[in-house]
Amino acid sequence: MAEVRVKSLSEQLRWQLIVIGLALFVVFSALLTFYSFQSMENAGDSWIRMEARSLIKQLELNSQTPLPDSRTMQAYRSWQEIPESLRRHFDQENLVSGEVYEVSIEDRPGKEEILFLLYHNAPSVGELYILSQYDADLIDGLLEDISTTVIKQSLMLTGGMMLILFVLVFWLLKRTSEPMRLLSQWAEKLRQEEHADRVSFPIAELNTLAGQLREGVDKITEYNRREQQFLKHASHELRTPLATIQACLDTLNFQIKGPETKTIDRALKASMDMSRLTTALLWLARDSDRPIAREPFEIESFTVRMVNEHQHLIVGRQLHIDYQVHCEELNIEKDLFAIVFANLLRNACQHSSTGTIFLQIYADHLTISNPVSQEVSQESYADYSSETGFGLGLQLVERICRKLGWEFRYQRAPHQVTASIFWRT
Known part of the structure; x- marks a missing residue:
């Protein structure tokens, strides 16, 4: 399983904020661009509606107001008055009052134009057909200029909003993480001292x-x-x-x-x-860091004595102890080493099944392995060893090793248990 990189709360929130901010920036930019193009698509409709509204107001004030008749805008009182070249592009039966209709026509070969028609029918002015005709290239150029301006303004507006949002959220994040930092400092002080001052956080x-x-x-x-x-x-x-x-x-x-x-x-x-x-x-109860004096001793005779003292634990059992000594002398804390050695050897003798207990001593470590049956679990072995005789048990062995700076290893195989002690020479 891949190791997960641990991050601080502020770092985790900062990266999440950046990702969310970039996503919002893209979404807002897309929405602004979409609505901007929608507005440009409806620009022609909006313009002709504005012109029509102005004309209708003039006609309501004075019904004799002359109707516009230019190339870009014409108005007619009846359908028949509209030139056939323009009228044929629309269906009179489907016209709805107040709606704008748009078609693309080819006025001259290779010359495309956009034709708008707005039909208005009200008692105050009667029927009114307003047409507007523009060069397609002119409209495309105008829309391109408008779109460029709109996109720039949209990006600037979105960027400004996101910058303000980032500054605000980072400020809130800093304000929120400050109590967490104070809590961490207080917890560190609590770990180092038995009684830390009481604190009151704003959360x-x-x-x-x-x-x-x-x-x-x-x-x-x-x-x-x-x-x-x-x-x-x-x-x-x-x-x-x-x-x-x-x-x-x-x-x-x-x-x-x-x-x-x-x-x-x-x-x-x-x-x-x-x-x-x-x-x-x-020595364990004092909780003192003062080192224990080391004592050199001959390891061969020490091992023989230890093995002989534990022979009574395997009498009548199909079990024997095989030891190998790979050094002549050790210079470590002898009394504590004797307690650890005796305890591990006694546990091995008491909980072994039929076979051989292997004991090996090197200049920097001790290894004891013994056969076990499937019924003996690692937990029962450790718990039982701590309650039998006057042995320290594996837990106290581990405490002695930890305080001395030794390394204690306990490994469980399908049919074998191995306990090892490593020390600095």
Whole structure:
């Protein structure tokens, strides 16, 4: 799917306005041109009507007013008075009073003329036939001059109207986008600060949106505060009994000899793991950007110890762990790496189906992949891993990686799950 280019509100509206403006400009120009040509087409009718109206007024005032008899305009009292050369172009029976009729005639070979006829019948003046005859070339030239002038004036008028409209709409757009810009600045301040000053925008919907943003941020802030407080308290409460347990186990390990020491060693290991876990939880709860000190360690022995400690999870199952180490030493945050490593390996052991767990360690990343059955979904794997034993779960692993600047990848294939951790060397 093609990536959609993200635009600002003002940019989106600006381009839409330009497109609409160009469309309106074309439509208005076409309409003005159309009506202008319609007016020019009716120019002859309008002129003869005007002349006829003037003549009729004169006849109403003085019935003896002589009728015009020039080449361009003649008037007759009866149909028979009209010369046959002109009369034959019209049908008397279809004439309607007040209507103008127009025909094109060839007065001389190659010489075209336009003939107009207006029939008027009123009691005040009686029947009246008014004819007007003009050279077609003269009319075409006149119409061409008029059309050129009309088109220029139409374009100038349309352009002026569109310019005024553009200026007005851009001004309104700027006035409208200003509150949006203020809302964006206020939201940025709200993101950076826990408590931003309350603001009042001139648009009611923006005030509603600002209130919803503030309410959402306040809820998230309060949730994070409670979570951090719980982690701090829980970690502090755990450290004292863990220290006591570890001291007692050290004493027992010193006093007891023989096969029982294996059990004590496992208990000591679990106690140290819990101690590292509480330290990590406190570090997450502090929300501090202070970096954790790196520690170089030999990775081969570290991996062997981790694998051996998780062998009890695959006892009696057709499952084994195959590991490959491609470097001699790592220089990273050892305690946090041990927590992440142990958690991912434990999840792989607990949720694997029959087969082999592949574990590979490089200088810049760790990869653990395990087979899974079709019934085990990605969601159940992630949710279950966060509730089993004292493992951090994939969500907290992701939080540790994010805070350390590591990259955590989780991939699901039809019959395999792969978790990877990448760090900067």
